[in-house]
Amino acid sequence: PVEKIRGKLVLIGTSAVALNDIKTTPVSAALPGVEVHAQVLESALTHTVLAQPNYAIGIELLGAFVLGLLVIMFTPNLGPVTLVGAGALFATVLVGTSWYAYKEQRLLIDFTYPLLSTTAIYLTLIFASFVREQAQRRQIRSAFGQYISPALVEQLAQSPEKLKLGGEEREMTIMFSDVRGFTSISESYKADPQGLTALMNRFLTPLTDAILARKGTIDKYMGDAIMAFWNAPLDDREHQINACNAALDMLEKIDALNKEREIEAQNGGHVYIPINVGVGLNTGVCVVGNMGSNLRFDYSVLGDSVNLASRLEGQSKEYGFPIIAGSRTALAAKDKFAILELDFIMVKGKKEPEVIYAIAGRQDVAQSAWFQTLRNLTIEMLACYRSRDWDGALSSIERGRRRDEAGSLSHLYKLYEARIRDYQKNPPPADWNGAFALLTK
Structure with missing residues (x-):
């Protein structure tokens, strides 16, 4: 009937598979070709055409550059947890902006490329940091492996900030x-x-x-x-x-x-x-x-x-x-x-x-009793020696020899006895403070 189609747009097509007019679209695996025309016609009539503006690619590239630069700047200084949190926040903002442009403005600005490129940069930095850290640990192990114990070498390798060179x-x-x-x-x-x-x-x-x-x-x-x-x-x-x-x-x-x-x-x-x-x-x-x-x-x-x-x-x-x-x-x-x-x-x-x-x-x-006794006698001998009481010092030496059955202090007693005998003949100067000057290194 004429009244059925008067003032209307009518699309005639087929949906039979054998007629080869079945299309695959992003929203359907098998869509009759005539429906594609219908969608285009509807978009034109309702002014809801999805568009990709000329500046979309520029925005995507700029986003990739800015995000990549931020990742390069802050990855070495931020901890992994903080960095992942900040990355998730940026990704949410970008996806939200892209969805808003699509839903409200019918604009296609795809932030998939900036996110993927930034993730690639982040993974590259992590790999480079890992390689650099392993090289540093090898260097530390090589430099100190011959000087300190393996446990300390490993401690240095795990915490290289404890090492200050130069x-x-x-x-x-x-x-x-x-x-x-x-x-x-x-x-x-x-x-x-x-x-x-x-x-x-x-x-x-x-x-x-x-x-x-x-x-x-x-x-x-x-x-x-x-x-x-x-x-x-x-x-x-x-x-x-x-x-x-x-x-x-x-x-x-x-x-x-x-x-x-x-x-x-x-x-x-x-x-x-x-x-x-x-x-x-x-x-x-x-x-x-x-x-x-x-x-x-x-x-x-x-x-x-x-x-x-x-x-x-x-x-x-x-x-x-x-x-x-x-x-x-x-x-x-x-x-x-x-x-x-x-x-x-x-x-x-x-x-x-x-x-x-x-x-x-x-x-x-x-x-031990013997050591305490010998130490006390040595202290007494040194006090007499430094106060120029030569006889008192020699007396302490003799008592020490009688107590020192093992002869542990025999060299020390001989050394002081020889000094005292010499000082008895040639007294030290008046300003002598008890110090003995070594003549050899």
Whole structure:
């Protein structure tokens, strides 16, 4: 009927599959082609055409650039949780803006590209940060693997911010150790240099293990000598105590090694020469960091306290005690070790005198009756000596010798007896403060 179609737009099409007018659209997998025309016609008549403005691509590119720049700027400084939260907020804002333009303005501004590109940048930064962190950890493990214990190396690798390279001032405890009479030992291996090398490795290994086990850092090996320090590169609040424990552990390991070597010498029928070690400890402010040249450098320590530690190691044979410590080391560890004051000395090359102490053992030794008796007699002897009461000092020495059945203080008593005899003949000057000037390093 005419009235059915008058003033109307009529579309005639087919929906049979065989007529090949079935189309696939974003909203349907099988839509008759005539309906596509109907949708276009409806959009034209209702003025609801979905449009992509000319500036849409520019907005998408600008969004990708701004978001990528923000990610590059803030990724290194923000934590992962904060960064993910901020990213989710930005993504919500972009998606909401795109939906509003589509729903209300019928504009197609697609923020999928900015979001995908920003995500790619973020993942790239994460991967680069991971690679850089792994490289830094490898560098730290390589740089310090030969100096400190594996546990401390791993701690540095996990927290590299604790490492400050290039020179840093801090209070540290320094150790120097050396083998006494090493010349005689080396002469006995004159025909067997490989045997001497094996022996050096054999006694340096347990000494190194003792240092590393007590949180120490190996600075260098100097022939049969070892230089080590505490409280760098990682903080160690008990560096004086750990250094003293390491020194005593070293003596115990040397005793065990000497027993093994003595048995081997008896079974092999060759000469046995025991290894004796002298240790010097000192605490003070030092500069620690990478030192050397542009071609080669080491993580090392410098300072006046280092020199004094070296001097104290050299004096251990003079006083008859294998471990000699400076005043700051000894006083910090006095409650945990058997500490015995030895002398008030003026080291060659220094202007200020230093009180030095012997580390004679741990608390069991400190609490023993014989040590307390000998320590009191030594304190009495030193008081008489410094007040120029030579007879009183000699009397204290004689009483100490009678109490010292093991002869632990025999070298010390001989040293002071010789000094006192000399002072009796040639009295010190009137302004003498009790300090003894060392003539050798």
